[in-house]
Amino acid sequence: MVTVADVNPYEMIAYTGSRVLEDQTIVFVGTGLPIIASMHAQLTHAPNVNLIFEAGSLASILDQGMPMSVGDTRAFRNAVYAKGLCAVFDLTQRGYADYAFIGGAQIDMYGNLCSTYEGGTYARPRVRFPGSGGAGAMAANCEKTIAIMVLEKRRFVKKVDFITSIGFGDGSFDYRRKAGVMGSGPYRVITNQALFGYDRDTRRMMLLEYLPGKSPEAIQEMVDFELLISPGIKEMELPTEHDLMLLRTKCDPDGFFLKRKVVEN
Amino acid sequence: MLTGINSKITEITQVDKDILDRQRARKENFEHWGATPEQARKAAVGKVKGLVDKRMTIGEAVGKYVKDGMNIGIGGFVNTRVPTAIIWNIVKKGARDLTLSFQSNSICCEWLAGAMIVNPDHLSVKRAELAWWGYEIIGIAPLLRYLAGNEMIELDDYTNYGMSARFRAGAMGVPFLPVRDHGGSDMELVNRGVMMKCPFTGENTYLVPACHPDVGIVHVNAADMYGNARIFGALCTCPEIAMASVHTILSTEVVIDNMAIRKYPNLTEIPYPVVDAVCEQPFGAYPGAVYGDYWFDMEHFLMFRGICDNFRKSGNKDGLKKYYDDYFFSCDTFDDFIAKIVPHKKLIQLMKMDGGQPVIL
Numbered sequence: 133m134v135t136v137a138d139v140n141p142y143e144m145i146a147y148t149g150s151r152v153l154e155d156q157t158i159v160f161v162g163t164g165l166p167i168i169a170s171m172h173a174q175l176t177h178a179p180n181v182n183l184i185f186e187a188g189s190l191a192s193i194l195d196q197g198m199p200m201s202v203g204d205t206r207a208f209r210n211a212v213y214a215k216g217l218c219a220v221f222d223l224t225q226r227g228y229a230d231y232a233f234i235g236g237a238q239i240d241m242y243g244n245l246c247s248t249y250e251g252g253t254y255a256r257p258r259v260r261f262p263g264s265g266g267a268g269a270m271a272a273n274c275e276k277t278i279a280i281m282v283l284e285k286r287r288f289v290k291k292v293d294f295i296t297s298i299g300f301g302d303g304s305f306d307y308r309r310k311a312g313v314m315g316s317g318p319y320r321v322i323t324n325q326a327l328f329g330y331d332r333d334t335r336r337m338m339l340l341e342y343l344p345g346k347s348p349e350a351i352q353e354m355v356d357f358e359l360l361i362s363p364g365i366k367e368m369e370l371p372t373e374h375d376l377m378l379l380r381t382k383c384d385p386d387g388f389f390l391k392r393k394v395v396e397n
Numbered sequence: 398m399l400t401g402i403n404s405k406i407t408e409i410t411q412v413d414k415d416i417l418d419r420q421r422a423r424k425e426n427f428e429h430w431g432a433t434p435e436q437a438r439k440a441a442v443g444k445v446k447g448l449v450d451k452r453m454t455i456g457e458a459v460g461k462y463v464k465d466g467m468n469i470g471i472g473g474f475v476n477t478r479v480p481t482a483i484i485w486n487i488v489k490k491g492a493r494d495l496t497l498s499f500q501s502n503s504i505c506c507e508w509l510a511g512a513m514i515v516n517p518d519h520l521s522v523k524r525a526e527l528a529w530w531g532y533e534i535i536g537i538a539p540l541l542r543y544l545a546g547n548e549m550i551e552l553d554d555y556t557n558y559g560m561s562a563r564f565r566a567g568a569m570g571v572p573f574l575p576v577r578d579h580g581g582s583d584m585e586l587v588n589r590g591v592m593m594k595c596p597f598t599g600e601n602t603y604l605v606p607a608c609h610p611d612v613g614i615v616h617v618n619a620a621d622m623y624g625n626a627r628i629f630g631a632l633c634t635c636p637e638i639a640m641a642s643v644h645t646i647l648s649t650e651v652v653i654d655n656m657a658i659r660k661y662p663n664l665t666e667i668p669y670p671v672v673d674a675v676c677e678q679p680f681g682a683y684p685g686a687v688y689g690d691y692w693f694d695m696e697h698f699l700m701f702r703g704i705c706d707n708f709r710k711s712g713n714k715d716g717l718k719k720y721y722d723d724y725f726f727s728c729d730t731f732d733d734f735i736a737k738i739v740p741h742k743k744l745i746q747l748m749k750m751d752g753g754q755p756v757i758l
Contacts, residue, residue: 163533186557187474187631196752200695201533203475203501205688208630209754216632217474217500218565221558225577248554252546254587255416260545262531262538264584265501269558272578291411298581302409311404311581312592312601388534 134370136344141324142390143379144343145280146172147371148322149233152278153178157230160184160220160270163201164389165280166233169322171198171383172375183207184229186266188216198384202266221266225273225314232274232315234267238292239279241337241357243299243318243330245271246292254294264296271297272311276319283323288355300335326351327368331360341368399425402592404581404601412583420587423553427589429609430496430526430553431468432643434572437609440643444670448623448655451675455731458646458674459486462612467492470564470610470642471499471506473685474633475533476693479505480616482648482681482731487614488512489725491519498610500560500634501529503538504684504698510540510550511705515714515721524551526589526608528560535698539705554584559605561634566607567641573604613642616681617667618689619758620649624672625658625665629756630688636666644673648681650690653758664757680735680744689756691747697738 139147142165149169153159155178161167171194173181182191185199185207192211199207208214223229236245247267251258271277277299281287299318301307308317318335321328327341338360342351344367352359371379384390399421410417432440453461463469469487473479484505497506507530512520522544530541544550555563556578566574579585580592580603590605615635620626624647628635639645647667652675658665681687684694704716728734735744 185631187477187633189631200693201475203477203533203631203633205477205630205686205692205751205754208688209752214630214632216636217557217561217634218637219632221561225558248583249545253416254412254583255419256548257545259537260542262501262529262541263527263552263554264556264559264582265529265531266557268556268582268584269576269578272556272580272582291409293411295406295410295582296584301405301581304405307405308581310601311406311585312577312603313580314577 134373134376136370139370139376140390141282142392143371143376144324145322146379146390147375148327148368149280150176151369152320152322153181153231156180158182158184158228159231159233160224160229160274161202162234162267167198168379168383168389170233172378175378175382184220186217186220188220189214190220200388221269224270227314229274230276232270232277233280234270234277234297235280236297237261238287238289239281239321240289240292242301242303242335243277243279243337244292244295244301245279245297245299246294248294248296250293267297272313273315275315277315277317278319279321281321281323283325283354285354285356288357290357303335325354336360338362339365341366343368344370398427400591400593402594402601404585404592406581406583406585410583410586412586417586423589424591427606430524431498431611432609434570434607434609437567437643438570446670448669450622451624451672452622452652453674453676455483455486455648455676455678458676459483459490462644462646462673463487463490463492465493467611468496468498470613470638471497471502472613472615472633472635472638473502473682474631475501475503476685477631478616478633478682478687479503479685480614480648481505481683481685482616482678483614483646484508485725485731485734488520493521495522497522497525498608499527500557503532504701506530507538507540507705510544511717512721514540514708515718522550526553528555528557532698532702535702539702539709543709554588555579555605561637563605563608564634564637564641567609568637571607573606575602575604579603608641610638610642611644613638613645615639615645616648618687618756619651619653620647620675621653621655621658622675623655623669624667624675625669626667627664628666630754632666639667639671645671646674646676647672648676648678650679650681650687651758652677657758661757678731683735689754690751692750694739694747
């Protein structure tokens with residue numbers, strides 16, 4: 133019987149990420165945990181989940197193992213379609229990517245994400261990150277956005293420093309429409325300790341599930357804005373031994389992402 | 398120009414007002430950071446269109462086409478098919494006040510940034526129009542962090558689609574393209590695109606300006622001596638960059654016969670008229686990967702990034718200086734650089750790690 137102590141935080145994120153993907157869909161993945169989560173989904177409940185890698189591939193078969201990045205040549209192995217960025221983002225803008233699977237350094241209650249900088253100003257940032265990359269385009273035009281983050285108060289903030297990837301903006305019903313984007317927007321936020329969704333009417337982040345042994349109050353403590361709590365709130369499902377075996381031996385056997393520690397400098 | 402149209406980002410942005418004013422002025426007084434569409438058209442019309450042998454060394458091509466103040470359009474994507482051999486030669490030659498344009502890149506930008514930190518009189522980068530500058534799994538780019546944090550570089554932030562659309566607009570010979578991203582994010586306020594009302598639907602639509610680099614630099618799997626090029630695996634935005642640029646320098650793993658190109662013309666991703674120099678350079682994307690040829694050399698990425706991160710943390714340039722002395726300035730060619738840094742058996746190993754992904758030559 134698997135207990136919370138047997139599952140490290142990144143394995144919890146990858147397993148939960150896998151769980152939220154429906155079969156027969158196209159997932160536009162970012163580097164790392166989104167790839168691992170999608171590979172796990174393909175090996176278990178969603179064999180017909182197909183991936184887009186933004187350098188330009190669709191539905192590759194990852195028989196050389198996990199690509200180290202979304203531009204890795206291995207992400208093109210046995211694809212059905214291999215072009216460039218324009219081609220796969222066109223497909224996305226047209227409406228053929230069901231999920232955006234992205235990360236970020238900060239997120240707010242409306243699912244707006246920052247991955248451009250943290251601290252200081254735009255002109256003179258304390259820490260400049262790489263920038264939007266594909267994330268801003270994925271959050272705009274994939275149908276649903278799934279964000280993956282570690283649950284930390286400095287990441288779940290009242291206001292993000294810079295909106296890199298659009299969420300629901302200020303929460304108003306027409307924010308995304310006036311932005312000229314096509315996707316319906318934020319759908320899930322996956323963390324090591326909680327799974328969040330969004331309230332349909334207010335578009336605010338809502339706690340759906342929490343790690344066994346934690347409580348909704350403990351999760352609220354880790355978040356700098358007020359969370360809505362789902363009426364159907366429950367504990368997160370733990371992976372089985374088989375799931376852990378798949379994650380550890382098939383998805384990320386070298387532990388590039390799954391064995392990291394949840395501490396950053 | 399300013400359209401007076403925005404999404405509701407103006408009501409919630411956290412970006413300081415004086416910075417927004419400055420960014421707005423860049424839209425209002427828009428200038429191409431490379432050729433204008435008119436200049437790019439004129440350059441294309443002026444080119445000799447025959448099938449002529451364009452083979453030369455990268456050193457010759459860089460000497461001929463790369464000048465101070467130019468916009469360099471960099472091909473590849475992060476660590477894949479990145480034109481490192483051409484960048485290496487640009488670092489050797491030196492060039493000041495460069496603008497860089499690319500969607501996502503890693504070591505190409507960091508090599509240029511490092512060269513600037515070591516000797517800004519020899520090489521300098523004043524600005525970049527980009528989507529992403531980093532190393533993915535290896536971490537964020539220390540020299541971008543240093544340059545941005547010290548206001549030593551001007552940045553113009555788009556998404557990967559946005560930058561790709563900008564090159565594509567250039568490739569199409571149109572002045573802009575509408576895209577359904579950037580709107581509602583802070584990029585709408587800080588980059589040089591603009592929101593408009595679509596004249597047909599009346600809905601807000603974001604427009605990004607065409608990008609015409611002065612020199613596009615692209616590495617490919619194979620090309621003939623005229624510049625007809627094949628790319629396997631990710632095309633990235635290489636065809637668009639080659640098409641959009643005023644001049645394009647192509648490095649290629651191998652030069653193949655023109656009759657081989659003619660056998661499968663559908664495989665030509667870059668047509669010869671847009672190419673000005675064809676430079677045969679095996680391992681021309683090292684330490685990056687080329688689908689069908691070789692995989693990344695993670696070890697070299699880690700080594701260089703480590704040196705850069707040490708500089709960022711300590712401010713001490715000695716490690717960086719030594720790197721450039723050892724691996725650039727004391728080598729005559731990119732082949733010498735590779736011979737110095739990668740043992741032969743490691744190269745064979747990198748070729749094996751590609752897994753023999755099939756290419757057609």
